[in-house]
Amino acid sequence: MTTRTRIFLRRIIIIALLPVIGWAAITTLLPVYLQHSLLPSLAARAGIDSFHVQHLFINLTEAGAGFAIGQEESPDIAVSELTASYHPVALLAGKVDELTLSGVEIHCAVSDNRIIFTDPGLQKLFNSPSPAKDKGGAADTVQLPLAIKRVAIRRSALICRLADRVIRLPFAADAALAANGNASGPLQVHLQLFPAEQEIAITADLDLHQQQAHLAFSAANLRPRQFADLLNLPAGLQLDTWADFSGSADIGLSPLVFSSGKGRLTLHNSALRFQDTTLSPKQLPQQEPLPITIIFSGSQQDIAQPLLFTVNGALPDLVAALKGTVLSLPAPSFTIKGSATAEAISIDADVHLSLSAENADLSLKLPAIALQAAGRRQGKEGWQVQGDLTVNNALFDHHSSGTRAAGGSLTLPLSWPPADGNAKGKLALTKITWQKKDIGALAGTIQLQENKLNLSADFHSPLLQGVTASLSLSSDISGESGRSELALTIPPSRLTNFSPAKIFPQAKDITFSGLISGEAQMSLADGQLTGNGRLSLKKGSLELAEQKITVSGIDTTLTLPFLPQLRSAPNQQLNFSSARLGELAIDGGTLHFTVESNSSFLLEKGIFNWADGSVNTYALRFSENHLQPEMIFYCTQLKLARILEQVGIKNVEGDGTVNGRIPVSLTDGKITFAPSYLYSTPGEGGVIRIAGGDFLTQAIPLDSPQFGQLDFAQEALRNFSYNWAKVHLFSENDTLVMQLNLDGKPASPLPFAYDSATGGLQRTHVQGAQGISQPILLDVNFRFPLNTFLDYDKNLKDLLQRAR
Numbered sequence: 001m002t003t004r005t006r007i008f009l010r011r012i013i014i015i016a017l018l019p020v021i022g023w024a025a026i027t028t029l030l031p032v033y034l035q036h037s038l039l040p041s042l043a044a045r046a047g048i049d050s051f052h053v054q055h056l057f058i059n060l061t062e063a064g065a066g067f068a069i070g071q072e073e074s075p076d077i078a079v080s081e082l083t084a085s086y087h088p089v090a091l092l093a094g095k096v097d098e099l100t101l102s103g104v105e106i107h108c109a110v111s112d113n114r115i116i117f118t119d120p121g122l123q124k125l126f127n128s129p130s131p132a133k134d135k136g137g138a139a140d141t142v143q144l145p146l147a148i149k150r151v152a153i154r155r156s157a158l159i160c161r162l163a164d165r166v167i168r169l170p171f172a173a174d175a176a177l178a179a180n181g182n183a184s185g186p187l188q189v190h191l192q193l194f195p196a197e198q199e200i201a202i203t204a205d206l207d208l209h210q211q212q213a214h215l216a217f218s219a220a221n222l223r224p225r226q227f228a229d230l231l232n233l234p235a236g237l238q239l240d241t242w243a244d245f246s247g248s249a250d251i252g253l254s255p256l257v258f259s260s261g262k263g264r265l266t267l268h269n270s271a272l273r274f275q276d277t278t279l280s281p282k283q284l285p286q287q288e289p290l291p292i293t294i295i296f297s298g299s300q301q302d303i304a305q306p307l308l309f310t311v312n313g314a315l316p317d318l319v320a321a322l323k324g325t326v327l328s329l330p331a332p333s334f335t336i337k338g339s340a341t342a343e344a345i346s347i348d349a350d351v352h353l354s355l356s357a358e359n360a361d362l363s364l365k366l367p368a369i370a371l372q373a374a375g376r377r378q379g380k381e382g383w384q385v386q387g388d389l390t391v392n393n394a395l396f397d398h399h400s401s402g403t404r405a406a407g408g409s410l411t412l413p414l415s416w417p418p419a420d421g422n423a424k425g426k427l428a429l430t431k432i433t434w435q436k437k438d439i440g441a442l443a444g445t446i447q448l449q450e451n452k453l454n455l456s457a458d459f460h461s462p463l464l465q466g467v468t469a470s471l472s473l474s475s476d477i478s479g480e481s482g483r484s485e486l487a488l489t490i491p492p493s494r495l496t497n498f499s500p501a502k503i504f505p506q507a508k509d510i511t512f513s514g515l516i517s518g519e520a521q522m523s524l525a526d527g528q529l530t531g532n533g534r535l536s537l538k539k540g541s542l543e544l545a546e547q548k549i550t551v552s553g554i555d556t557t558l559t560l561p562f563l564p565q566l567r568s569a570p571n572q573q574l575n576f577s578s579a580r581l582g583e584l585a586i587d588g589g590t591l592h593f594t595v596e597s598n599s600s601f602l603l604e605k606g607i608f609n610w611a612d613g614s615v616n617t618y619a620l621r622f623s624e625n626h627l628q629p630e631m632i633f634y635c636t637q638l639k640l641a642r643i644l645e646q647v648g649i650k651n652v653e654g655d656g657t658v659n660g661r662i663p664v665s666l667t668d669g670k671i672t673f674a675p676s677y678l679y680s681t682p683g684e685g686g687v688i689r690i691a692g693g694d695f696l697t698q699a700i701p702l703d704s705p706q707f708g709q710l711d712f713a714q715e716a717l718r719n720f721s722y723n724w725a726k727v728h729l730f731s732e733n734d735t736l737v738m739q740l741n742l743d744g745k746p747a748s749p750l751p752f753a754y755d756s757a758t759g760g761l762q763r764t765h766v767q768g769a770q771g772i773s774q775p776i777l778l779d780v781n782f783r784f785p786l787n788t789f790l791d792y793d794k795n796l797k798d799l800l801q802r803a804r
Contacts, residue, residue, distance in 0.1 A: 043069075048121040050075075060088060070107075070119040077122070078105045095147045104156035111163070112343075115256070151175045170194040196226035200245075211253040217263065219245045224267075241270035258307060262297040279327075282317040290316040306339040323528065325359035345377045349387075362529070363397040373414055385416035389425075398529060401564065402435040405442075412446055412453070427455055442471065452476060483525040490518040514540025514554065520563060531563035553577025553588070558595070568595035571604060585646065586610050599623055611642035613657060633662045635678055640725060641688060643678075647738065647784050649695055656686015658727055673736055678727040685723045685744065690714075696780065705760065712752050712761040712772075713780050719747035720778070735783050742778040749773040 043051035052075070054066040064083040068075035080103025086096045109116045117123045153173040160167045175189040187206040192199060200219040207213070222243040247263025268291050272279040283289040298309035313334050320327035330353075338347035351371040357364040373387025394408025407430035413423040429442040444457025455473035472487045497511045515538040522531035540554035556574035560567065572593050579586045589608035596602055600623040608615045616634045641654035660678035664671060680686065696714040700707045722744030729738055749771030755762040764771070 047124055048119070050119050050121065061086065069122055070117070074107070074118075076107050076117045076119045078107075079103065096149070098150045098152065099148050100152045100154065101156065102154045104153060106156075106158045107161075108158070109161040148177050151177060198222055198226055206253070208253075212259075213251050213253055215249045215251065217245065217247045217249070219243075236275045238273040239270070240273065241267045243267050252303070257303040258298070258300055260299040263295075265294045265296075267292040267294075277320055277322045277327075279318055279320040281315075282319045282328075292316065306341045306344075308339050309337075311336040323359075325357055325362065325528070328356045328358075329353055343378065347375050349373045349375070361398065361400045363395070363399075365393075365395045366391055368392045371414075375416070383416055385414060387414035388412070389414055401529075402433075404433045405429045406431050410446065412448065414448055416448065427457065444471070446473075483523065486522040486524070486531075488520045488522075490516070492517040509546050510542070510544055512537070512540060512542045514538060516540075520560075522563065529564065532559070532561040533563050534559050548582050549580070551576050551579045560595075566595065566598045568593075570594045587612075596621075596623075611638040611646060613638035613642075630674075631664045631666070633664065635660050635662060637681075638678065640680075640686060640727070643727070644688075644690070644740075644782075647736075647782060649690060649782070651691040652689070653691075654686055654688040656680055656684070656688065656722065656725055658725055660727075662729060670734075671731075673729050673731045675728070675730045678729070680722075680725040682724075685721065686725065687719070687721050687747075688717055688742070689719050690717045705758065708752075708755070708758070708760045708762050711763055712750065713778055715750050715752070715763075716746045716776070716778055717780070720744055721747055722778075723775075732783075735785060738782040738784070740778070740780040740782065742780075743775070744778075745773060745775045 043049075048069055050070050050072075052068045052072050054068060056065040057063065062083055062085045064081055066080050066082070068078040070076035079101055081101070083100045083102070084096050085098045085100070090097070107117075115126065117126060151174070153171070156171055158169045158171060160169070171194065172192045173189055175187060177187065187208060189204040189206060191202040191204060193202065194200075198219070200217065200222075203216045205214045222245060224239045224241060224243055244266045245263065247261060249261030250259040251257060252259060269289060270280055270292055281289040281292060292313075292315055294311065294313045296309065296311045298307055300307040311334075315332050317331055318329040320329075332351070332353035334349065334351045336347055336349045338345060340346075349371070353369050355364075355366040355369060368391065370390045371387060373385055375383050375385035375387075377383045389410070389412040391408070391410040394405075394410070396403075396405040396408065398404070408428070410425065410427050412425035415423070424445040424447045427442075427444055427446045431438070432440050432442060440460050442457050442459050444455060446453065446455045448454075453475040455471075457471045457473070459469045459471050470489045470491075472489070474485045474487070476483050476485075492515055494514075495516055496513050498513065499508075499511050516536065517538075518533065518535040520531060520533035522529060534557060536557040537554055540556075542551045542554060543549070554574065554576050556572070558572055559569045561569045572595070574591045574593065575588070577588045579589070587609040589606065589610075591603060591607075592605040594602040594604060600621065603617070603620040603622070606615075606617045606620075614636045615638070616636070617631055618634075620631050636659050637657045638659070639654070640656045640658055641652040643658070644652045658678035658680050660676065662676040662678075663674040665674055666672075694714065696710045696717075697707060700710055720742060722742040724743050726741040727738060728741070729736065731737070750773070751764050751771050752761045753764045753772075754760075761772075
């Protein structure tokens with residue numbers, strides 16, 4: 001091959017490789033240049049310094065990039081993928097078939113009716129005024145570097161931070177742009193919003209010459225319940241309905257400003273539920289319930305003028321069902337007019353309605369309710385509302401209790417939020433009866449405070465001359481419709497030998513003293529009267545003379561969460577410093593109990609300080625017709641000397657303790673001690689000393705065979721140290737038998753000797769005799785009549801019977 005041929009071939013190869021080398025340079029070097037130089041510089045020229053290109057690619061038919069504006073770790077705008085689709089030949093002519101944005105996230109905040117971005121450049125660009133208009137009134141046309149036929153936005157979201165929450169609004173959009181790179185109007189954009197996984201369609205006709213847009217909204221079969229989280233509805237509020245919404249609005253684009261708008265919201269098959277209350281339009285037989293229609297409109301001449309709006313609602317008859325209670329609101333109506341600017345909102349409202357509630361146990365009628373109010377909100381401040389609420393001829397009747405209140409009237413000046421010196425209204429119930437007896441009248445003041453409508457009143461009754469009870473009523477106006485709370489306060493009062501029989505004849509023979517206080521709250525909601533109460537007794541004492549029961553140092557608070565039922569909460573606690581039940585003395589203790597009804601009492605746990613130790617018992621139920629068949633007392637660290645003292649032995653002292661359980665049965669009107677044992681703690685002995693008196697031999701003849709043995713045991717117990725002790729308790733007929741077993745030895749030799757003639761021990765009077773000092777096992781029986789203690793069965797049944 002000649003030299004000329006080789007040179008020619010090399011040139012052909014080089015020419016053939018030039019497009020490949022050029023394309024490689026474009027696809028490798030050009031993205032680097034665009035990503036790190038050209039695109040950031042173009043963003044900087046627009047005033048955006050924080051522009052970050054995350055990736056960029058170019059191939060034969062499409063190019064793409066991902067970028068963010070703002071702080072790199074938390075940008076204001078992030079675009080996962082911006083893709084331009086084109087034909088290479090058309091691209092040379094400056095034409096792009098489609099521009100698609102995917103994964104767009106726009107982060108902003110709303111404060112004082114303004115949209116705020118964290119990036120200063122983006123905020124300045126967003127707030128920039130419209131381009132200067134030419135003499136014909138048109139703004140300069142937005143010139144695009146390429147002619148783009150179609151723009152699409154997919155899988156995108158607006159993430160907006162409000163004062164108390166973050167709202168995420170997914171959206172998608174499609175727009176067909178003008179040719180020749182000139183985005184002139186009119187331009188139609190189809191926008192889809194997906195709040196709470198529902199769809200709202202918006203068609204926007206954009207006039208970029210005039211920087212204006214006309215929006216048309218439409219949505220069908222909306223489920224407002226899905227918006228509960230977005231609207232921050234009260235807990236437990238549910239709206240079961242489907243809604244049609246339509247409307248239109250005219251807005252300016254740069255800056256973004258609302259011009260005018262109107263809309264209609266229609267609710268079908270509506271049912272508003274809050275807890276157990278359901279509110280819905282009244283349905284006539286064989287007819288569909290009427291829809292609820294709310295019409296609103298608004299307009300704003302320019303950004304410097306306020307937005308004027310009106311909301312009207314003429315509702316059909318509404319009914320609410322709540323566990324057998326029917327609430328009726330015949331044709332309520334309202335009108336709200338107002339104005340809004342970036343700094344303030346003002347409204348005027350006029351509402352008229354009546355309300356009645358009926359069930360088998362309750363009647364409530366409020367035939368005339370009127371509300372006129374005017375409100376204003378300035379800047380970041382809360383609402384300032386002034387108005388008047390008037391109610392006349394109110395009637396309340398609670399059938400089961402026989403309570404009735406008539407002639408109710410109310411005048412309430414409204415001020416929101418309440419301020420110092422806020423005017424008080426007046427409330428009166430001219431006649432209150434119970435069981436057809438005139439029990440008094442109520443008169444007081446009423447005042448709006450925060451989210452509560454509070455009432456303070458005095459109750460005067462002819463049944464208790466000179467006594468005035470303090471009542472307070474609080475109605476929640478923050479969203480819990482129809483709920484009222486009534487409170488009764490008993491200030492601390494000193495009682496001395498007070499007999500409840502003055503009020504309840506069944507409580508004869510009972511007297512108590514102490515510092516008593518209490519309170520009760522009653523709630524009227526959903527047609528049901530419920531309540532709770534608290535009754536406290538401090539430094540109290542109780543006496544039931546006939547039952548020989550006295551209790552001192554009582555400190556207890558009884559909680560009654562189920563008023564008007566006489567039933568307490570579980571685990572009530574009563575502490576006392578001392579008690580005497582018949583001959584039995586207790587050095588204080590604690591009772592955990594439940595009042596199950598007016599005829600049943602459950603002792604959940606009892607802790608008694610007895611014999612310098614503790615006695616616990618659990619789950620004992622006492623009722624009028626049934627007493628607990630068996631009670632088990634668990635004894636811990638009971639001092640043996642104190643046990644002997646409690647059962648009648650005098651002058652006893654010592655330091656040993658015993659532990660165990662004592663079952664006690666109540667059958668056939670008798671108390672029976674089942675065989676039970678108390679043992680000393682293993683490894684721990686003790687000492688028992690019984691001074692003076694013949695506590696074992698006083699009724700035993702000297703010539704009795706048992707005298708010597710009992711005399712020996714009696715002498716040993718004067719001062720006896722033992723290694724272990726056992727107490728055996730059981731019943732024999734009407735006698736309590738206590739067997740005491742001690743293993744140990746006397747503190748000093750006992751003056752006794754073994755008598756071989758009798759086979760027993762006899763006291764010796766020989767001077768200098770050695771006596772008995774070796775370890776011995778003592779077995780001593782004590783017998784006590786059971787009627788020494790309480791006749792529990794008779795007394796408890798009698799008390800429960802009279803408490804009914």
